[in-house]
Amino acid sequence: MTTQPHPGIIKAPGQIKNLVPPRPLRPTVKMSQTRLLDLVKTQCRIFSMNFNPQRLRLGNKVLRQRLRGPALAAWYPKKTVAFQDLQNTYKPLGLTTFDEAEDDREEAIQMSVTNILHAVWQYVDTFLLSSAKLRGKGRPKKKRTAAGKVVPDIGFRRRSRTPD
Amino acid sequence: MSKAASLFHPKRLNLSGFVNTRVIRDNNKRMAVEQHEPERQALRYMIRNTSLPGRVRAQAQLQLSQMHSYTRPTQVKNRCVASGHVRSVFRDFRINRFQFRMQALSGHLPGVKKASW
Numbered sequence: 001m002t003t004q005p006h007p008g009i010i011k012a013p014g015q016i017k018n019l020v021p022p023r024p025l026r027p028t029v030k031m032s033q034t035r036l037l038d039l040v041k042t043q044c045r046i047f048s049m050n051f052n053p054q055r056l057r058l059g060n061k062v063l064r065q066r067l068r069g070p071a072l073a074a075w076y077p078k079k080t081v082a083f084q085d086l087q088n089t090y091k092p093l094g095l096t097t098f099d100e101a102e103d104d105r106e107e108a109i110q111m112s113v114t115n116i117l118h119a120v121w122q123y124v125d126t127f128l129l130s131s132a133k134l135r136g137k138g139r140p141k142k143k144r145t146a147a148g149k150v151v152p153d154i155g156f157r158r159r160s161r162t163p164d
Numbered sequence: 165m166s167k168a169a170s171l172f173h174p175k176r177l178n179l180s181g182f183v184n185t186r187v188i189r190d191n192n193k194r195m196a197v198e199q200h201e202p203e204r205q206a207l208r209y210m211i212r213n214t215s216l217p218g219r220v221r222a223q224a225q226l227q228l229s230q231m232h233s234y235t236r237p238t239q240v241k242n243r244c245v246a247s248g249h250v251r252s253v254f255r256d257f258r259i260n261r262f263q264f265r266m267q268a269l270s271g272h273l274p275g276v277k278k279a280s281w
Contacts, residue, residue: 056214056215057212057213057214058212058213058214058215059208059209059210059211059212059213059214060209061212062205062208062209062212063205063209065205067201067202067205068197068201068237069197069198069199069201069237070198072194072197072198072237072240073194073195073197073198075191075194075242075243075245075258076179076181076187076190076191076194076243076245077179077180077181077245078178078179078180079177079178079179079180080180
C-alpha cells in the first residue's frame with residue numbers, strides 16, 4: 001500500500017538543487033615544511049609576534065597583556081581646582097576674597113568670648129551676693145505648728161503622719 | 165608578618181566627591197596596583213617562562229608572593245563614587261543602583277530616561 005503525499009506539500013527537490021551553484025574546488029599546492037616555517041616566521045616578524053615553533057611555554061602571554069593599572073587608578077574622581085587654591089594663589093599679591101568659612105569661624109570665636117565673659121559675670125554676681133538665700137533661691141521656710149514649735153523635719157513619711 | 169598598609173598612604177588626599185575611610189583605602193590600593201603592576205607582570209613572566217632556570221623561577225615566585233597585598237589587583241573593589249557603597253555598582257556610571265535611581269530621576273545623568281511602555 002503506497003502512501004499518498006499530502007496535497008499541501010510541494011515536492012520539487014530537483015528544482016531547488018539546481019539553483020545552488022556548485023562549490024569551487026580548492027587548489028591543492030604542496031608546500032615543503034621549511035617553506036611553511038619560513039612563512040610563519042615572516043608572519044611573526046611582520047606582526048611582532050613571538051616565533052615559537054616548538055610551542056614552548058615562554059610566558060609571552062603575560063607580556064602581551066595590557067596594563068590595567070591606569071584604568072583602575074582612574075576610578076575615583078580626582079581633586080580639581082578649588083576656591084581655596086585661588087585664594088592661596090592671590091594671597092601673596094595682597095588680594096583677598098570674602099571667605100565665608102573664615103567669617104563663620106571668627107564669628108564663632110566672638111560668640112565664645114562673649115559666652116565666657118557672661119559666665120565670669122555670673123560668677124562675680126554670685127560671689128557678691130554671697131549666698132543663694134539673698135537672691136531668693138534658698139530652701140523654703142519650715143512649717144510651724146500652733147504651739148509655735150517647729151515640726152522636726154525627719155523625712156517625708158513621718159511628717160505625713162503627723163496631725164495638723 | 166604582614167607589612168604595614170601605611171606604606172601606601174598618600175601625603176595629601178587627592179580625592180573629591182564622597183570620601184570615607186574605605187574609599188580612601190580602596191584608592192590607596194588602586195594607586196599601589198598601578199605603581200607595582202610592571203614589577204608584578206615581570207615576575208609573572210619569569211615564573212611562567214619554562215626556558216629560564218628553575219632557581220630563577222622559584223625566586224621569582226617567592227618574590228611575587230612576598231609583595232604587599234595592596235599591590236595585588238584582586239584587592240581592588242569597585243565602590244560607589246557618590247556614596248561609597250560596594251554592592252550593585254554600575255560600572256558605566258560608577259554609582260550604585262540607589263544613587264543611580266536618584267540621580268537619573270533628578271536628571272543628573274545625561275541620556276538616562278525612565279522606561280515606560
